[in-house]
Amino acid sequence: MTTLLPGSAPPTASTGEGPATVSVRGLSHWYGTGSMERQVLQGIDLEIHPGEVVLLTGPSGCGKTTLLTLVGALRQVMEGSVRVLGCELKGSSRHERQLLRRSVGMIFQGHNLLRCLTAEQNVQMGADLLPDLGYRARRDLSREWLRAVGLSDHLGKLPHDLSGGQKQRVAIARALAAHPRLLLADEPTAALDSRTGREVVDLLKRLARDEGCGVLMVTHDPRILDVADRLVRMEDGRLWASEVTVG
Numbered sequence: 001m002t003t004l005l006p007g008s009a010p011p012t013a014s015t016g017e018g019p020a021t022v023s024v025r026g027l028s029h030w031y032g033t034g035s036m037e038r039q040v041l042q043g044i045d046l047e048i049h050p051g052e053v054v055l056l057t058g059p060s061g062c063g064k065t066t067l068l069t070l071v072g073a074l075r076q077v078m079e080g081s082v083r084v085l086g087c088e089l090k091g092s093s094r095h096e097r098q099l100l101r102r103s104v105g106m107i108f109q110g111h112n113l114l115r116c117l118t119a120e121q122n123v124q125m126g127a128d129l130l131p132d133l134g135y136r137a138r139r140d141l142s143r144e145w146l147r148a149v150g151l152s153d154h155l156g157k158l159p160h161d162l163s164g165g166q167k168q169r170v171a172i173a174r175a176l177a178a179h180p181r182l183l184l185a186d187e188p189t190a191a192l193d194s195r196t197g198r199e200v201v202d203l204l205k206r207l208a209r210d211e212g213c214g215v216l217m218v219t220h221d222p223r224i225l226d227v228a229d230r231l232v233r234m235e236d237g238r239l240w241a242s243e244v245t246v247g
């Protein structure tokens with residue numbers, strides 16, 4: 001039996017069909033100017049389809065986070081094409097990028113919780129992005145997501161009363177509460193023990209499958225590679241043709 005995620009629609013997703021969630025073509029990126037200029041991405045091509053979980057691996061400093069932030073509309077695209085949920089980011093306006101980011105969930109290493117808000121209030125910020133939901137519905141949704149990540153007993157706690165792994169799970173619940181159509185995650189299991197890390201990636205996989213959400217996840221964690229529909233390896237700013245279909 002399939003258990004639906006909080007507030008989710010019945011499963012409709014199919015992996016690899018329909019328009020791509022992300023389509024990157026010939027993407028290059030540089031940092032610095034003049035003699036300090038350094039190319040960090042070199043002609044990247046990548047597609048992610050609705051419901052697909054793509055894991056990105058590669059050595060430290062090879063450009064993984066840069067790629068994630070470009071796809072997440074957090075940086076201006078310098079060269080190449082990045083289409084996310086039908087929106088071309090090359091040449092896009094700040095307003096267009098802001099609108100797009102409402103449909104993109106992001107889980108980065110420093111979980112960025114607001115220190116003065118409880119776990120429940122932090123997650124509610126994610127639910128606030130959903131249109132047409134009253135206060136009570138948003139609060140209930142936040143509680144359901146916190147239950148889904150195993151934190152029902154910590155609703156009223158402030159971030160400094162939570163462990164690193166618990167904070168990471170709040171950040172994950174906040175990203176998922178907004179019902180993203182694309183989820184970008186930078187080492188989401190880094191601060192988690194192996195059991196919690198496994199639960200979190202299984203949750204992300206379910207989100208992808210049940211809601212047709214594309215997932216791009218950077219990881220160094222060999223214990224979770226099996227969650228991938230596809231593994232992509234980056235070295236020196238290039239995606240090598242080692243796109244391995246996992247299972």
Ligand SMILES: Nc1ncnc2c1ncn2[C@@H]1O[C@H](COP(=O)(O)OP(=O)(O)OP(=O)(O)O)[C@@H](O)[C@H]1O
Pocket residue numbers: 031032040058059060061062063064065066067
């Ligand atoms: N804002 C910036 N300004 C200048 N250089 C940067 C900036 N951000 C990243 N870099 C450099 O660009 C290169 C790629 O960095 P990036 O963070 O994308 O790599 P990464 O693969 O995610 O590394 P890690 O696995 O250690 O997080 C690195 O050499 C990094 O030092």
